[in-house]
Amino acid sequence: MxxxxxxxxxxxxxxxxxxxxxxxxxxxxxxxxxxxxxxxKDILQEGDVTTPVRHIYFPIMLMYLDEGAMNRYYEEFVLRMTEFMGITKDPAVLAICVEISADVMKHHYYRALMTCKKLFAYEDERLNYVSYGVSEGSKRD
Known part of the structure; x- marks a missing residue:
C-alpha cells in the first residue's frame, strides 16, 4: 500500500x-x-531532548531512522524507559510505556514514536506544575 x-x-x-x-x-x-x-513536526533535535519523555522518544527516533546502529540506541531507550517507569505512578501512563516498549521490541518504531508523543502533553503538564510550584493535589486558578 x-x-x-x-x-x-x-x-x-x-x-x-x-x-x-x-x-x-x-x-x-x-x-x-x-x-x-x-x-x-515529528523530528526531535538533540538540543530539544530536555525532559524524561523526550529522552525516551529520541533513541526510538534514531532506531527508526538508523537501524544499523539500533543496538546502541536500544540501550539508551531501555535505560530512559526504566528510569521513567520507576518514577511514574499513573497506571494509564505506565500502560502507554508498556505499549511503547512492546512496539520497540517488535521493531515497530514509527508506531512507538506516535504513542510516545501522547506522553508529551502529560509530561508538559507535570513539568508545568513543578515549575510553578503547584503541588500535585492543588488546582490551578
Whole structure:
C-alpha cells in the first residue's frame, strides 16, 4: 500500500536518514515502498531532548531512522524507559510505556514514536506544575 504525504511549502522531512525540503509550493508525494520517513513536526533535535519523555522518544527516533546502529540506541531507550517507569505512578501512563516498549521490541518504531508523543502533553503538564510550584493535589486558578 502506497503512502501519500502532502507537504507545506518549505516543509522538511527525512527519508532513510536523508533530509529533504519541499520547494516553495504545496506538493504531494507518493511513497511506493517501505522506507523510514518522518515529517519535520515529528523530528526531535538533540538540543530539544530536555525532559524524561523526550529522552525516551529520541533513541526510538534514531532506531527508526538508523537501524544499523539500533543496538546502541536500544540501550539508551531501555535505560530512559526504566528510569521513567520507576518514577511514574499513573497506571494509564505506565500502560502507554508498556505499549511503547512492546512496539520497540517488535521493531515497530514509527508506531512507538506516535504513542510516545501522547506522553508529551502529560509530561508538559507535570513539568508545568513543578515549575510553578503547584503541588500535585492543588488546582490551578
Amino acid at each position: 502506497a503512502l501519500k504525504i502532502s507537504l507545506k511549502p518549505g516543509e522538511k522531512f527525512v527519508v532513510n536518514g536523508a533530509v529533504i525540503a519541499n520547494g516553495d509550493r504545496r506538493s504531494s508525494l507518493v511513497i511506493q515502498n517501505k522506507v523510514s520517513i518522518l515529517r519535520e
